[in-house]
Amino acid sequence: MADKKAVPLGxxxxxxxxxxxxxxxxWRKLRPVLNKEKCTNCLICWVMCPDSAVITExxxxxxxxxxxxxxxxxxxxxxxxxxxxxxMEEEAD
Amino acid sequence: xxxxxxxGQAGLTGNxxxxxxxxxxxxxxxxxxxxTPSTAVIEEFASYVADGAVTTELxxxxxxxxxxxxxxxAAAAGARVMTATSSQGLALMWEMLYIASGMRLPIILxxxxxxxxxxxxIHCDHSDSMGARDSGWIQLYSETVQExxxxxxxxxxxAEDETVQLPVMVCLDGFITSHAIENITLLSDEEVQGxxxxxxxxTTLLDIDHPVTMGxxxxxxxxxxxxxxxxxxxxxxxxxxxxxxxxxxKRFGRKYGLFEGYRLEDAEIAIxxxxxxxxxxxxxxxxLRKKGLKAGLLRPRLFRPFPFKELAEALKDxxxxxxxxxxxxxxxFGGPVFNELRSALYDVPKRPKVxxxxxxxGGRDYKVKDAIAVFEELKTIAETGMVDTLQKYITI
Numbered sequence: 240m241a242d243k244k245a246v247p248l249g250x251x252x253x254x255x256x257x258x259x260x261x262x263x264x265x266w267r268k269l270r271p272v273l274n275k276e277k278c279t280n281c282l283i284c285w286v287m288c289p290d291s292a293v294i295t296e297x298x299x300x301x302x303x304x305x306x307x308x309x310x311x312x313x314x315x316x317x318x319x320x321x322x323x324x325x326x327m328e329e330e331a332d
Numbered sequence: 333x334x335x336x337x338x339x340g341q342a343g344l345t346g347n348x349x350x351x352x353x354x355x356x357x358x359x360x361x362x363x364x365x366x367x368t369p370s371t372a373v374i375e376e377f378a379s380y381v382a383d384g385a386v387t388t389e390l391x392x393x394x395x396x397x398x399x400x401x402x403x404x405x406a407a408a409a410g411a412r413v414m415t416a417t418s419s420q421g422l423a424l425m426w427e428m429l430y431i432a433s434g435m436r437l438p439i440i441l442x443x444x445x446x447x448x449x450x451x452x453x454i455h456c457d458h459s460d461s462m463g464a465r466d467s468g469w470i471q472l473y474s475e476t477v478q479e480x481x482x483x484x485x486x487x488x489x490x491a492e493d494e495t496v497q498l499p500v501m502v503c504l505d506g507f508i509t510s511h512a513i514e515n516i517t518l519l520s521d522e523e524v525q526g527x528x529x530x531x532x533x534x535t536t537l538l539d540i541d542h543p544v545t546m547g548x549x550x551x552x553x554x555x556x557x558x559x560x561x562x563x564x565x566x567x568x569x570x571x572x573x574x575x576x577x578x579x580x581x582k583r584f585g586r587k588y589g590l591f592e593g594y595r596l597e598d599a600e601i602a603i604x605x606x607x608x609x610x611x612x613x614x615x616x617x618x619x620l621r622k623k624g625l626k627a628g629l630l631r632p633r634l635f636r637p638f639p640f641k642e643l644a645e646a647l648k649d650x651x652x653x654x655x656x657x658x659x660x661x662x663x664x665f666g667g668p669v670f671n672e673l674r675s676a677l678y679d680v681p682k683r684p685k686v687x688x689x690x691x692x693x694g695g696r697d698y699k700v701k702d703a704i705a706v707f708e709e710l711k712t713i714a715e716t717g718m719v720d721t722l723q724k725y726i727t728i
Binding site for chain 1: 434435436437496534535542543544545546547550554557558561593
């Protein structure tokens, strides 16, 4: 915003879906890691992810959008007990 | 409730008049959670909804926090939105009040003034709306049922004015004005509709062809710029209040300004007081005038934005002024109106003496004799130029 005073009224951003342009991946302490061999593509992780950071293709789980994944671990927690295809690992490691 | 009118005149309580004005305005959405003493506003408005007299979507919510949240959501969707509350209800809306004004949503709220707990109390004082005085809402205060009715209708135009786009709170005294019947002149539905006009929000969440993001985060890069923009808008709204009042007078004959002066022009001593207690003070002014004392009254109608220049201009020649607050700014410098008015008079060349008197908290009666006692104190201050007690409670 070049002119600091010319901000849109009431903070309205004149377009939708702007969260896409805001990278929240840097907040992550734990990174989800998928074990493709164990995964049954039930897509419970896709349903539960609060940041829409689970990527699917042709109805199959293929990985994570690490630009937006905050590392909350909900996907790993929700992955069924018999499967447990997602593990949270320290970013630092 | 069926309202019987004789030549446009009707006997109505403050609450009935507000509900009737809401019926005539016919807002798109009314989220509400009734609370004493404003309960009857929503009770009667709900009857209008049930009878099909309005097309309003009445949303019964589980708390006032939800009521204001629903107001914000509906206003963001482009609806004309109204609600009513009192006291603890307004207190529970607190965090949402700031969001409504920050998002520049022209929501209209009637606050029937009631004391805040503790001790729990249902009667009139202004601690509820005074607590919301920095929330970015425009605040109009009403002395009578007629003024409350007229203020609510004007509030719609003020809030929605394209140079303003801010929420407006219309305040009237709990029980004293909300439950007492006064003879008032009502406008016709067509007159009200013609005055408020149709509302077309600039941006709406329901316009899927032009999607927008509302209520987004704003960090140090631009938060202050939004606040600067908002501050300018509320300051500007003073002109809109006058412009709307002028059109109201042209159409319907009743005149309103930023404040009302009563026998003020040649007065040497004056009381400054909000809402219904001004009526009591006017009786005291008349009695003292009969005895030759040059007493007068100033009753602010617009408190937010605070018209400091106009008030200072109206009071600059007075010798002594008492500001009577029906709310205490606990351990601040006097009551809220006193504090700001005294500050407004700081730049006047011949500064009048100004004292703070807190009165009538929790609905304690304020009588003509109380006003006369204050005027007698002011007379002494004017004569001696000395202030004995700068701030104190009266009516105790």
